[in-house]
Amino acid sequence: MCFSFVSLQQNYFITKMKLIKNSSFGGERPLFGIQDTRLEGVTITEGESGIKCCKNIMADGCRFIGKYPWWHVDGSVITNCFFEVGSRSAIWYSNDMVMKDTVIDAPKLFREMNRVELENVQFNDAKNVRLHDGTYPFMFCENVYVEDLVSDSKYVFQYCKNVEVHHAKITTKDSFWECENVEIYDSELDGEYLAWHSKNVRLVRCHIKGEQPLCYVEGLVLEDCTFDEECDRMFEDSEVHADIIGRVTNIKNPRTGRIVCDGVGSVTIDENIRQPADCQIIVRNKLNA
Numbered sequence: 001m002c003f004s005f006v007s008l009q010q011n012y013f014i015t016k017m018k019l020i021k022n023s024s025f026g027g028e029r030p031l032f033g034i035q036d037t038r039l040e041g042v043t044i045t046e047g048e049s050g051i052k053c054c055k056n057i058m059a060d061g062c063r064f065i066g067k068y069p070w071w072h073v074d075g076s077v078i079t080n081c082f083f084e085v086g087s088r089s090a091i092w093y094s095n096d097m098v099m100k101d102t103v104i105d106a107p108k109l110f111r112e113m114n115r116v117e118l119e120n121v122q123f124n125d126a127k128n129v130r131l132h133d134g135t136y137p138f139m140f141c142e143n144v145y146v147e148d149l150v151s152d153s154k155y156v157f158q159y160c161k162n163v164e165v166h167h168a169k170i171t172t173k174d175s176f177w178e179c180e181n182v183e184i185y186d187s188e189l190d191g192e193y194l195a196w197h198s199k200n201v202r203l204v205r206c207h208i209k210g211e212q213p214l215c216y217v218e219g220l221v222l223e224d225c226t227f228d229e230e231c232d233r234m235f236e237d238s239e240v241h242a243d244i245i246g247r248v249t250n251i252k253n254p255r256t257g258r259i260v261c262d263g264v265g266s267v268t269i270d271e272n273i274r275q276p277a278d279c280q281i282i283v284r285n286k287l288n289a
Contacts, residue, residue, distance in 0.1 A: 017058065025050055026066065044069045046086070064106070070094060078102055083109065114142070131156065138163075157182075173210065176201065189213075195220075214238060220257075235259065237274050254279035 017038040025031055026045035029052055038058040044050035047066040051057065056075040064070070064087040070078075073094040083090050083106040090104075091097070092111045100119045109123075110116065123131055131137050131151035138144060142161045149168040156170055157163060158177045168187040176182055176195040183202045194213040195201050201214075202221040209228040214220055215236040222242035227234070232250040235242075240257040247263030253273040258280045267281055 017056075044087070064090060068092075073097075112140075212236070214240070233268070235279075240279065251281060254281070258282065260284065 017036050019038050019040065020042055022041040024043040024045055027047040029049045030044075030047070031051045031054070032049070033053050034051070034057065035055045037054075037056070039060070039062050041061045042059065043063045043065065045065050048068050049071060050064070050066055050069040051073060052068075052071045054073045057073055058077045059081055060079045062081045064081065064083045067086060067088050068090070069083075069087050070091040071093055075096045076094065076098070078097065078099045079101055081102045083102070083104045085105045085107070087106040089108045089111070090106045091109055091113070093113070095114045097113065097115070098117045099121055101121075103122045131149070131153040135154045136158060137151070137153050138157045138160055139155070140159050141157075141163070144160060144163045146164070146168065147166045149165065149170065151168070152171045154172050155174045155177065156172050157175055157179055160176070160179045161181055163176075163179060163182045165184045165187060168184070169190075170187065171190040173191040174193050174196070175189065175191055176198055177193065178197045179195065179201070180199045182195070182198065182200065183204070184206055185204045186206070188207045188209070190209040192210040192212055193215070194208060194210060195217055197216045199217070200219040201217055202223070203225050204223045206225045207228075208225060208231055211230060212233045213227075213231050214234055215238055217238040217240065220235075220238050220240040220242070222240070222244060224243060224245055226245050227248050229249050231248065233252040234248065234250065235254040236252045237255050238257070240254055240259060242257070242259045242261075244259070244261035246261065247265065248261050249265040250268060251259065251264060252268040253270065255274045256276050256279050260282045262284055264281065264283055
């Protein structure tokens with residue numbers, strides 16, 4: 001028996017699984033290599049690598065205390081569980097996972113994973129999905145879809161590919177740094193150096209705060225976005241096609257493309273502009289370039 005990412009949620013698989021219930025396991029690798037197993041009310045106590053190199057695992061109402069508790073597990077459903085602070089670096093190198101109704105106190109939880117679905121997961125300090133403090137929570141992630149994210153974690157998206165975000169409030173510098181294929185809708189992005197060195201970034205109905213946003217970007221598109229007054233030196237060395245609502249403070253050396261807005265405080269074009277240096281800057285009904 002082997003779960004697919006979709007079949008993980010099908011109840012009829014549960015009846016075919018070995019059941020481990022209301023038990024505690026400690027030490028090193030106590031459940032190494034188990035397969036097709038459902039854990040109910042299990043506690044992984046002090047030790048290392050409680051569940052490792054496993055396949056097709058369900059865990060419900062479990063508590064994880066020891067470090068590295070869930071590595072190299074392919075095909076899993078985690079529900080109503082709690083990862084304590086000591087279960088650091090908890091879930092690495094584990095693909096095809098569904099996690100629901102779970103509370104996480106542990107640092108450095110997810111790394112090097114594919115096809116992960118989270119629902120009603122509380123990252124302490126965070127919920128639905130709320131990230132508070134912490135560093136690089138989505139670093140190197142691919143194929144990410146997020147709704148209603150509220151985050152003040154540092155460097156929240158970096159080196160990511162294929163990211164879609166809706167109704168988010170992200171407060172941090174360097175967000176979406178060196179990312180590729182990013183779409184953000186109806187969100188507030190607060191922090192300097194937004195999306196530097198990224199490719200194929202599309203922002204729709206977003207509000208942007210912070211200094212020097214959206215510089216060194218290839219394939220930048222903005223639709224009906226707004227900017228705070230503090231957003232200066234925007235679009236430096238970027239290929240940009242932008243339709244902006246309202247006034248912007250300062251545009252500096254956009255490399256190419258077309259920018260339309262309702263007003264511009266100033267435009268800086270100097271000897272450092274990169275070729276082809278042909279970006280059109282248009283104040284509605286008035287050329288200002």
